Amino acid sequence: MSVVYLVRQGTTLHRKDGSLLLCQGKRPVEKIPADELDRLVVLGAVTLSPSAVSFLLSRGIDTVFLSFYGRYLGRLNAGTRKNVYLRLQQYDRLRDAPFRLAMARQIVRAKVLSQTGVLESRLKDGPNPVLSRGREQLLEAAAGAARAGDLASLRGFEGRAGAVYFRCLEELLRTPDFVFHGRNRRPPKDPVNVMLSLGYTLLLAALEREVEQSGLDPGVGCFHELEYGRPSLVLDLQEEFRVPAVDLVVLRACNRRVMRLQDFYFPDRMAEEARDLAEFSELRREAPVVLTYEGYRKFIGLFESRCGERLSVRTLSGGEGAAGGRRHELRALFRRQVARYVRAVKGEEEYEPVVWDSRR
Template sequence: MAKLYLSQPGLKVNLNSGKFIVSLRGETLHTVPELYVEGIVVMAPVQVTYAVTASVLERGGTITYLARNGDVQGILGLDVQQGRQVLLQAAAHLDPAKRLQVARGMLQRKLQAQRQLLLRYNKSLHSDELTEAAERLQMYADRLTACTSVKAMLGIEGTASKDYYDCFPLLLKNSDYTWEGRNRRPPRDPVNSMLSFAYGLVERAVQLEVMHAGLTCGIGFLHGVNDYKNGFVYDVMESFRTLAAERTVFRCINRRIFSPDDFDRVGEACYLSSDARKRFIIQFSDCAREKGFYGTNLSEAIKKELLLIRKDFGDDSFNLNEEILYEKEVETHENA
């Protein structure tokens, strides 16, 4: 099964004799068997015919719309919320102790992922600054245990994130890129442009797994329920920002996948060009398929993350052996 990414303005996708036909101004560019496509990702002004849309949705697939900066604008299809799962999720959100437990686990896994990325790159950089930053991230993760409110944990996470992002100039020092801090909406430099686009791809992957699990995207534990329509998706994304998105960005930088000409400037904004987005998606997809997520691929890792979270909800309807295996894999990876 495959996903069809549409990143070039003017593309048209129609259905003919059991095949999706991708064309541009009347010229056929690609032909894909209908049953081979499990989802479509739209990233530009394109035309997807009614027949194509119906085919994807009838087979349980999805059509995702991404903004140019990578933000998920919406997803058609796959609304399979399960009453029991949503009730458990809502009850855990309303229970202060359970909400703290869920939020703490998410943030601890996020900080451990950031710590591991720094240590991985420091094997070749041999930087005392990176070593010290990794030690501080471990200290911040440990401090979360004593927090009695989500607000207090988010304060620690904010300090930890600043320490983490402050390490980026060291990670980029042998490249053609610079880092002056995180900026978005719009991103204003190539690194932030790639990060924003990658985060959008991670958001899509997480949202699909959340819906597959029968959970609701809107009841968050870190991001709450008032200000974020997909608060729970953003919660689950936390560790995968590093494991998938940042990992892909640094891979592209280290392999010199892009040049300055691969970024479009629109006022202060900086975006990957249409052709560059295609190449970035290839790199992200390769990364997602690899068993670099505690011994499994991105999709399976998200599923296991959701099992950990459901355990904190008090859900006992799944195989604990699989969840325990994930905990052991995380522990092994963190101590490597």
């Protein structure tokens, strides 16, 4: 699989014979061979010529559009799989309230247990009262999620767990350069939240592609509310991967000083190219913190590298099922879990999300 990110602002993508050519004005910047290109991610003010759009569609190259601030805008593809029978099964199963609640419980428990594992991994280095208390609260939330009687109470447990987890995240940062006082977004207001938001967006785009290729309807999930235009199923599947695919990448990038403050634009020194007026013209005076061009390149490289890593994960039951107790490439796990969700919709097996295994 080959994924290419177009980050350089003010460029235009053209078709050139059997390849793609990125130009700054009339000057060629980069030639992109299309033979092994699987996905193209376009950030901000990058233009696609009509010939490039036609070429991408004819080759079936999944093309994702993000704003310069990393907000997911949409995608270009030649149409989703037309597996209407699978979708009918999906709709029928998700009208079954007990089935939907059981699936949602599993999703939330797996997410919270992965978050717990992040704190436990740090506690191996020595006692920390804040993290110890946070671990206890997360385990309580996971137990509460397992017995939640409806989706509303389940969402309450998930929300409380998130608040505890992000309060503890500050304890996990080991460099004074990066300060984190809790989760904020739309737009994110500090470098750590910028990286978290972008990482979650990249993760969502990767999972949405797998869901569409499976034939499932990405808009119909179990845990997230149905809403016009919302990819609820993708958001459901994203939960179990937030920790291993994004949170740990951000912590590693900060603590190892791979990412630095120079990789971000701040409102008092915002370059003109960092102002995406189509999205934030009304907030020009309150322009958020954003990654620089080099910052984008570095963080995207970290995310893609992580997707190719082999990680230790387990299922909730601890069995050897789809993933239990073994090391798997993260990108392959995206596809494997979507396939497992399909089998659950068909009634062939129960769906078990994966949990990041901090013990290995």
